Amino acid sequence: MAGRGRPRVVVVGAGFGGLWAARTLAFEPVEVLLVDRRNHHTFFPLLYQVAAAEIEPEAIAFPIRGLLRRFPNIGFEMAEVRAINVEARRLETDGPPIPYDFLILAPGSVEHTFGVSGVAEHAFFLKNLDQAIALRNHILASFERAAREPDPFQRRQMLTFTIIGGGPTGVEFAGALAELIARPLRRDFPTLDFQEVRVILLEAMEGLLPGFPGSLRAYAAARLRRLGVDVRLMAMVEAVEPGRVRLRDGAFIETGTVVWTAGVRGNPLGEALGLPVGPGGRVQVAPTLQVPGHPEIYIVGDLALPEGAGKLPMVAPVAIQQGTWAARNILRVLRGRPPEPFRYRDPGTLVTLGRNAAVAHVFGRAFTGFPAWLLWLGVHLVRLIGMRNRLVVLSSWAWDYLFYERVVRLILPAIAESHR
Amino acid sequence: MAGRGRPRVVVVGAGFGGLWAARTLAFEPVEVLLVDRRNHHTFFPLLYQVAAAEIEPEAIAFPIRGLLRRFPNIGFEMAEVRAINVEARRLETDGPPIPYDFLILAPGSVEHTFGVSGVAEHAFFLKNLDQAIALRNHILASFERAAREPDPFQRRQMLTFTIIGGGPTGVEFAGALAELIARPLRRDFPTLDFQEVRVILLEAMEGLLPGFPGSLRAYAAARLRRLGVDVRLMAMVEAVEPGRVRLRDGAFIETGTVVWTAGVRGNPLGEALGLPVGPGGRVQVAPTLQVPGHPEIYIVGDLALPEGAGKLPMVAPVAIQQGTWAARNILRVLRGRPPEPFRYRDPGTLVTLGRNAAVAHVFGRAFTGFPAWLLWLGVHLVRLIGMRNRLVVLSSWAWDYLFYERVVRLILPAIAESHR
Numbered sequence: 001m002a003g004r005g006r007p008r009v010v011v012v013g014a015g016f017g018g019l020w021a022a023r024t025l026a027f028e029p030v031e032v033l034l035v036d037r038r039n040h041h042t043f044f045p046l047l048y049q050v051a052a053a054e055i056e057p058e059a060i061a062f063p064i065r066g067l068l069r070r071f072p073n074i075g076f077e078m079a080e081v082r083a084i085n086v087e088a089r090r091l092e093t094d095g096p097p098i099p100y101d102f103l104i105l106a107p108g109s110v111e112h113t114f115g116v117s118g119v120a121e122h123a124f125f126l127k128n129l130d131q132a133i134a135l136r137n138h139i140l141a142s143f144e145r146a147a148r149e150p151d152p153f154q155r156r157q158m159l160t161f162t163i164i165g166g167g168p169t170g171v172e173f174a175g176a177l178a179e180l181i182a183r184p185l186r187r188d189f190p191t192l193d194f195q196e197v198r199v200i201l202l203e204a205m206e207g208l209l210p211g212f213p214g215s216l217r218a219y220a221a222a223r224l225r226r227l228g229v230d231v232r233l234m235a236m237v238e239a240v241e242p243g244r245v246r247l248r249d250g251a252f253i254e255t256g257t258v259v260w261t262a263g264v265r266g267n268p269l270g271e272a273l274g275l276p277v278g279p280g281g282r283v284q285v286a287p288t289l290q291v292p293g294h295p296e297i298y299i300v301g302d303l304a305l306p307e308g309a310g311k312l313p314m315v316a317p318v319a320i321q322q323g324t325w326a327a328r329n330i331l332r333v334l335r336g337r338p339p340e341p342f343r344y345r346d347p348g349t350l351v352t353l354g355r356n357a358a359v360a361h362v363f364g365r366a367f368t369g370f371p372a373w374l375l376w377l378g379v380h381l382v383r384l385i386g387m388r389n390r391l392v393v394l395s396s397w398a399w400d401y402l403f404y405e406r407v408v409r410l411i412l413p414a415i416a417e418s419h420r
Numbered sequence: 421m422a423g424r425g426r427p428r429v430v431v432v433g434a435g436f437g438g439l440w441a442a443r444t445l446a447f448e449p450v451e452v453l454l455v456d457r458r459n460h461h462t463f464f465p466l467l468y469q470v471a472a473a474e475i476e477p478e479a480i481a482f483p484i485r486g487l488l489r490r491f492p493n494i495g496f497e498m499a500e501v502r503a504i505n506v507e508a509r510r511l512e513t514d515g516p517p518i519p520y521d522f523l524i525l526a527p528g529s530v531e532h533t534f535g536v537s538g539v540a541e542h543a544f545f546l547k548n549l550d551q552a553i554a555l556r557n558h559i560l561a562s563f564e565r566a567a568r569e570p571d572p573f574q575r576r577q578m579l580t581f582t583i584i585g586g587g588p589t590g591v592e593f594a595g596a597l598a599e600l601i602a603r604p605l606r607r608d609f610p611t612l613d614f615q616e617v618r619v620i621l622l623e624a625m626e627g628l629l630p631g632f633p634g635s636l637r638a639y640a641a642a643r644l645r646r647l648g649v650d651v652r653l654m655a656m657v658e659a660v661e662p663g664r665v666r667l668r669d670g671a672f673i674e675t676g677t678v679v680w681t682a683g684v685r686g687n688p689l690g691e692a693l694g695l696p697v698g699p700g701g702r703v704q705v706a707p708t709l710q711v712p713g714h715p716e717i718y719i720v721g722d723l724a725l726p727e728g729a730g731k732l733p734m735v736a737p738v739a740i741q742q743g744t745w746a747a748r749n750i751l752r753v754l755r756g757r758p759p760e761p762f763r764y765r766d767p768g769t770l771v772t773l774g775r776n777a778a779v780a781h782v783f784g785r786a787f788t789g790f791p792a793w794l795l796w797l798g799v800h801l802v803r804l805i806g807m808r809n810r811l812v813v814l815s816s817w818a819w820d821y822l823f824y825e826r827v828v829r830l831i832l833p834a835i836a837e838s839h840r
Binding site: 038039040056057058061063065066069075077078079095096129130133134140141144145147148149150187188189191388391392395396399405407408409410411412413414 | 458459460476477478481483485486489495497498499515516549550553554560561564565567568569570607608609611808811812815816819825827828829830831832833834
């Protein structure tokens with residue numbers, strides 16, 4: 001620290017954890033550098049709506065420099081972190097190395113295939129905006145190809161969309177996709193026989209939304225089935241092959257689109273620390289979120305497995321609270337006080353199920369239907385950053401709600417279609 | 421036509437020419453099939469604003485099936501036309517072949533490098549949305565790279581943006597880029613020295629906007645220079661090399677970004693007809709827009725060179741009027757009347773020069789400044805298709821005008837950055 005003035009806090013990752021950590025340090029006597037390999041923050045909770053052609057990608061992507069502009073002590077660098085030299089307190093990147101006094105690691109999570117054969121090669125994922133755009137383009141292109149395909153077997157295969165994983169992402173995407181098909185695409189493709197279109201949701205457990213109260217789980221499955229989703233429980237995937245999914249019971253699903261939402265794991269950057277990586281690729285940290293043996297390094301969000309806190313879900317509220325907590329702990333240490341153990345305040349969980357329906361588990365209460373959906377709507381609009389983005393998203397939702405019109409049915413950019 | 425009921429009109433290309441041709445045939449006693457390799461119509465006049473991070477690509481892209489939904493006799497097929505079998509009256513595509521009774525060809529134009537060495541390999545273009553997104557991503561990524569680049573030579577090269585071609589596209593893009601840099605990026609990158617940033621506009625002739633009245637041409641150059649654009653006239657480009665432009669006088673410009681707006685030519689599909697292709701890759705057609713020897717084929721828009729009409733510019737009004745005209749001629753022929761020769765009504769030309777300034781050449785009158793800019797604004801908002809797109813574009817323009825804020829400063833999707 002000597003000779004460089006104020007201590008330098010480097011934050012890796014501009015997701016919820018990193019962004020809230022940086023903002024907590026605004027106007028404090030530290031120099032902050034936020035590092036991300038993208039130039040924008042992504043509002044992940046609405047990612048599935050990009051894939052379902054409901055909202056523009058731009059509506060949930062925020063230029064990071066714009067978000068930080070008001071804070072004179074926070075800088076940004078677009079760089080990919082490749083290694084962490086904990087002894088020299090320096091990040092190795094694809095650009096010049098970045099020295100730090102304190103480090104907050106918030107790189108998030110990546111898809112986890114559990115080694116299921118063919119998933120990495122043939123499935124789509126919903127973990128970042130590029131993937132969501134590629135999936136949207138692929139779905140729309142599948143309908144275009146089917147519309148000119150004379151062979152009924154090939155056509156049905158093109159029009160079968162298989163989602164693997166019945167957690168919140170799989171459930172929300174299945175509902176949004178079913179509604180995209182039910183009205184907007186049905187009107188777009190008057191020559192197609194929509195009896196040939198299928199949305200299949202595969203879940204390995206005995207019910208959707210594992211971890212939710214039983215009444216909500218039953219409601220979610222019933223609701224998705226009413227939307228026309230073929231919900232299959234206790235369905236174990238053995239392999240994903242070109243054009244089909246093989247189940248463990250030997251059955252095949254002929255399908256042109258496979259979306260894998262069945263697993264996430266901590267970002268591989270966790271392994272760069274040389275520390276033991278626990279279940280789900282997460283790194284065990286002290287209750288204060290500090291790395292054992294390196295109290296100047298904090299881990300927050302999806303990558304963190306804080307001792308004594310149980311296995312917290314990989315969701316935005318955890319990341320936001322941990323990012324804020326880690327930043328406050330650094331400020332405590334700088335003031336000569338001990339860092340405090342993280343405590344999570346669960347604000348509840350909301351999962352939409354298409355138009356007018358959602359499940360909510362808030363303040364220990366479980367409820368469903370229209371009230372849950374309204375709550376979901378309000379919470380997500382308020383949490384979205386930026387007035388103009390709220391306006392754009394609200395106008396998309398209003399157009400969809402009033403006119404059953406999805407405004408972003410675009411295969412764009414064309415080159416992203418084959419990218420996963 | 422026998423046995424298939426109503427005659428089938430196939431329209432190739434869903435740009436201005438093709439879309440207006442199809443709409444003219446709505447509710448008429450013909451079966452219409454519109455064919456395009458994309459699933460959306462692009463509002464080209466605002467393409468440069470996508471590249472300058474001013475508006476989202478989605479705001480100027482319209483799902484074609486949505487535009488045609490009201491017209492029961494018009495279908496759409498997403499396909500790439502590879503050849504035209506004029507004897508069998510059939511299009512060969514990447515899918516099943518498409519038979520026609522009448523054909524309206526409106527494939528538009530593509531960039532034309534005039535064989536200048538290195539342009540195809542190293543320059544960006546502004547002829548379609550994918551290219552505009554790739555250019556936007558590259559500009560923003562150049563600033564991000566420059567912000568972490570310690571070497572001043574490399575940094576200046578990254579921050580030098582060279583536009584080749586002083587026609588309307590080059591002029592409008594230069595103005596929009598200069599304003600993106602002047603305020604939004606200057607605020608985003610407080611650590612950069614903006615003395616190192618340069619926008620250079622190279623024009624081979626003695627003035628910008630060839631073909632415009634002299635007073636407008638002088639105004640445009642003066643206005644761009646006031647915005648900080650380095651306008652160089654009589655500058656002939658010899659070659660584009662990696663990281664630099666070589667001029668015919670032997671000088672070099674070290675530059676990380678080259679945008680080629682100096683030439684367009686008719687779509688290569690014109691050559692598939694086996695007809696002589698004239699200057700600029702355009703196909704000579706009769707005054708009625710019919711192909712000599714094949715009166716069932718019409719060519720409209722950028723690809724058409726109608727006999728006796730002079731050399732019309734490759735702009736939206738020409739395409740719209742010709743598309744409408746060709747469709748009406750087909751209806752005339754079906755009613756047993758002779759097709760009529762095309763007459764162009766010039767609605768005038770408008771070119772913006774950044775905030776509050778434009779040049780207008782309308783009804784034979786030339787004017788500049790704020791009135792011309794207001795006219796440009798109104799005309800483009802009215803011409804944009806779709807209420808929601810108008811709302812989104814207007815909100816982008818309002819944010820920019822009031823807060824000097826470009827809302828779409830996103831490198832997204834990341835994979836498109838290196839794509840041209």
